[in-house]
Amino acid sequence: MIPKLMQSLHLPGQKIQASRRQFLLGALAAGSGVAIGYHVLAATPAAASGTAGSGADALAFTPYLTIDADGKVTVLSSQFEMGQGSYNGLATLVAEELDADWSTIEVLGVAGNVKAYGNIAFGGTLQGTGGSTSMFTSFERYRTAGATARAMLVAAAASDWGVSASDITVENGVLSHVSGKSGGFGTFAAKAATLPAPAEVTLKAPADWKLIGNEKLKRFDSARKANGTEQYTIDVKLPGMLTAVMIHPPLFGATLKSFDATAARSVKGVVDVVETPRGVAVVAETMWAAIKGREAVTAVWDESAAEKRGTPELMAMYKDIAGKAPAAIARKDGDADAGFASSARVMEATFEFPYLSHAAIEPLNAVARKNDDGTLEIWGGHQFPDVYQMLASQIAGVTPDKVQLHVMKTGGSFGRRAVFDGDVVVESVYVAKAIGYRAPVKVQWTREDDMRAGRYRPAYVHQMKAGIDADGQLVAWSDHVVGQSIMGKTMFDGMVKNGVDPTSVEGANNLPYAIPNQTIGLTTTEVGVPVLWWRSVGSTHTAFAAEVFLDEIAEATGKDPIAFRLSMLEPDSRHAVILKMVAEKAEWEKPVAAGRFRGVSVAESFGTVVAQIAEVSLNDSGGIKVERVVAAVDCGLVINPDQVRAQVEGGIGFGLGAILAEEITLSGGTVDQANFDMYTPLRIDAMPSVEVHILASANPPSGIGEPGVPPIGPAVANAIYKALGKRIRVMPFAKSLSA
Template identity: 65%
Template sequence: MFALPGKLNFVLPAIKPTRRGFLLGAAAVAGGFSVGFRPDPASAQSADAQASPFGAYVTITGDDQVTVISSQFDMGQGSYNGLATLVAEELGARWDQIDVVGGAGNPALYGNLAWGGAAQGSGGSTSMFSSWDRYRTAGAAARLMLVAAAAEAWDVPAEEITVADGMLSHATAGAARFGEMAARAAEMPIPSEIALKEPGEWTMIGNPDLRRYDSAAKTNGTHDFTIDVKLPGMLTAVMIHPPKFGATVKSFDAEAAKAMPGVVDVVETPRGLAVIGEHMWAAMKGREAVTADWDESAAETRGSEEILAEYRALIAEPPAAIARQEGDSAGAIAGAAKVIAAEYEFPYLAHAALEPLNAVARMGEDGVVEVWGGHQVPDLYQFIASQVAETTPDKVRLHVMKTGGGFGRRAVADADIVVEAVAAARAIGWRAPVKVQWTRDNDMRGGRYRPAYAHAIRAGLDDAGNITGWEHHIVGQSIVAGGPFEGLIQNGVDPTSVEGASHLPYALPNQTVGLTTANVGVPVLWWRSVGSTHTAFAVETFLDELAEAAGKDPLEFRLALLGNAPRHAAVLRLAAEKAGWGTPPPEGRVRGLALAESFSSYVAQVAEISVDGGNVRVHKVVCAVDCGIAVNPDNIRAQMEGGIGFGLGAIMAEELTLVGGEVQDTNYDTYTPLRIDAMPEIEVHIVASGEPPTGVGEPGVPPIGPAVANAIYAATGKRVRRLPIEKALRA
């Protein structure tokens, strides 16, 4: 049996990234050099050492290859592409000589600056915010060192050398490729002053025609994911998890399975049983022959409806904790000319990424445990893997793989899939590498969902239609309670439950936002755009109700409340203008709009829909986004489009259903993400900005739900207050 490590507690404060205090360094690698933080003398790389992700941000080798070692995890959102752009811009590299690999194992080097630099991790759309200064600085430092090397080799002043397209050039001395000067550059002193390019000098940052560096690999099948990892002698394991959350293995019989061809073993892990085979098919067939008895004494046995029934009772009571309190909301509402109230319900949602969870583990002859996987929180996984392997963290090396989708699912506090892979490999005495590959059934029923929530909002209006008071009560599970991020909870408030509701940009006098956290045994986790997935829907649909009660246009009603929020107002105006708000839509169609800020990016959307009976068709979505400096405009558009499709599928049809504590949805036949024929036309407009870049992987999701729901009301007169929409319209 294995025991998981105890609780880890550290608070991750938000800070503004800065170049001040960077301790840049350089080291020689085979035929080239790397730039990153200054390495410790005891671990400095020798001239014949291999390039290491433990000591650099940028490596340039003699064959002209420029490798960016990413502190951020890429699950399709384009963070690798963004970091490649930052480095290539300052370095002066050709786009086709850039590659990006994941780094891990050094929090001082790779700690997320948006989290205070305390730990490495990707989440909250912080990749560009955290990387903006340090990766540009690394690229600029490498360029200056290459120039210094060329100046020395050619005996010319450094300021006469130009750098572009991977070449160093001088009017009389000639030209050289980066690779030709890389080894000499490693001997140059680290620049003490590093001036970054001015925006007017940028050719890659902000270039709308720059396509992703990895597009070809993703389309021709050469892009490797964890599912593609093949090691000599590798075995494959599939999991048998308890059918109810919180249950544990009581006993199991695997004799029939182990007698089957290709089945190597059946072992217990901290999270269930691993059936290990010579290949995937053998393991899956062996799984069918295993019988297990589960101890369900501590298991969650309620279904979705029973959990929501508890939430309905709790929402009628006063909140257990207060997230925001301004003025006297109860008194203001009691004295209002009109009082409007609404209640909302949101189901559990699965992440349902295309690539199910997986990881590969092995121990080498040197005793180092290697783990391949989608390591979204590497430091935490490294520590937990060391505990399972009964070794120390420095004896665990993570290979950070690119991942076929994540949406938050791979940032889990107990490192579930990593634990299973390491535990399975250890259980067979480390005699072979083991890949644990979840099936779609495992992935859907294996836990970690967007929590279910209930909301109650009421507000008062005066005779002129102005809001006099606002009360918002949210009931649901905490994502961070009991885990390493529990320190985020302050005064009983989990900020991930109330974000998007507790800091509204609207000028609302006499405002109260409360939270009641329920005790439910269903494992929950952040899901693309986290709290704003439900808070934005409740807030933005309720604002439309208030606008109607006030006799005002929904756009003008919002803009009147955004006098102190210019960036919110700007995206809202832009989306409305581009969508033709206030002009007649095409025959048979109606429009709805919504606004949401998440992770410091501002997004407004206008949805154009039609309703035929109970069938809703979203024809077009106009989206405006302000994410600060647009590092990769093409990628920003892609992420807005992807976020809209992701969010649209969720609000229209997705619902994870539990009966008697067991998940009923096992595949895409009953849990139905958006189908391609339902994808609307999408028009994305990016606000020009000089502010530091913020994220785009998540903020496109929140506004689409309320924009569509508001349009549905315009078409049908029916308010949608329980998701998914298709189910609500049938009720």
């Protein structure tokens, strides 16, 4: 979700660690149990307070895990769970070093202490989940916490039994001594809490791992997700809680002039209709009453500053800009102009990409309640908790430590819950404040709200150009990217350097191929449509344009697509290794089955390299069916192999739906799509058979939640060319194939 550039301080390949200049391990009595975590060094206790809501007298301690008197192990996750499995990964890290019983593991999301929970990949200055960095930021600190807790439990047992700690073994949550004495974690948790934490602990060697890398280990939360007992924000019910739905401006940039809620207030169950800076909220006893009340509200909008252009006008403008010189240069190697001038053949191609909705299964929601003691509680999908805590405190007029965030699991995000302005979180606080905090308020968006209220993957146009010499070598390359900035004019505006938003060009300005002369240009457009990162961010369009154009060049030079790519890669490079692996697993050298057509692509995103070979077939009416996808993955050290495969499979389905049929279009500034009847994610009968092969690696873990998305589009497009002889350059495919 959040781009690779956010890893600028700690890139994959470096040792992952929490510096002891910043953290010390400590223990805290937790009832009759023990809590283990990083004790934050600070000048005063107040400066090192724990979770949000702690006062100046709170212990300067934030735990990473707790063990209660019953032996239950609770991992306190700094990473947000939205289906990608970060909770399971952190549980694995802790349970491995702790030698815990996997059946006793639970995971809860926590927030409110950036010093303890700051994402190392973001420089440690912001708690956040994204950029497929959860395992990267957690790998050492959560293993260390588990090992520390184990050492303290062993010390407590040794003291009770009067034996040497070295004679005690731990397995599946039970401590045992050679004399036959044994006891569970709960037996020694209270005493362990009174002992000092060891200054140093030794982590297990990979050869001793039982859970990390275990092919048979299944997610600890699978059962409740399957049986429907898992709790999400949409399930939150508080005593006296009211439900609110929003009336957002019909055009992006429009503002409210007035509204008439007379008829709405007469709807049974409606208790209030209030104005907020983000629109009008209809507050009711039930969701249905709120929706019926909303239908009865008449709102008048000032549209003088609104975006009124439609998709045809915007794309025409983009293509016109793409044909001119770029406003900024993101990468310049050699002399592309001279390379083109000396080329025996010059090829060009224009690619068009639409706006895309995140379309998570759980529409946006949040719950806010202000308590008698002045604290403000917010339940929601807190992907950027520090940001939301700050914004909520400003709206409520309280200090940030008075804002307690309940980090809920979320039914998907794909980047949508990581917003700069707090979005639905601040709406819940605005509405609660507008009704005088007299009751808890859940703001729940409908699917139509979710799809029409903005925050899309930006639309882009790529103008590509390639120069080939007399020997068939690619000697010149240029890519002019045209589209909106995600980072510009936000809290991350400082990351836009020399007119280049890295999220617009990632995947284009770091192509691995040895092309002596290349220029990657960018022109950022000013459009009033709200945009945001979308699963795999820039690589969702840059990888497609590059990998499809490369196939076209390979054909022009008479070379096999994989051999052509390998000729421009170092033989032992990650891209070359993973390309060879996917070719072997898909049996690329053998003829494809009759009626099948194959295409290949490879892309790096978030420190992970993924190559895919797609097989497609044609039906009697000329329609395309993606039958099979073989994927090879280099994501560094693998913590949960089953989860890696699941994420790549999910990424393929997610990306395939987008390139086949998904698009957000506008008519006169109004979004045309409102629900899944017009915006069509992949249907189950269109999901191909998927094989995922993971490269064994001892490198630090890199991302996996997103990197499966970028290669699927170009792999399928390249296969479709083999089937139909038609190059796909306008997304989605349904539009290109029907033209």
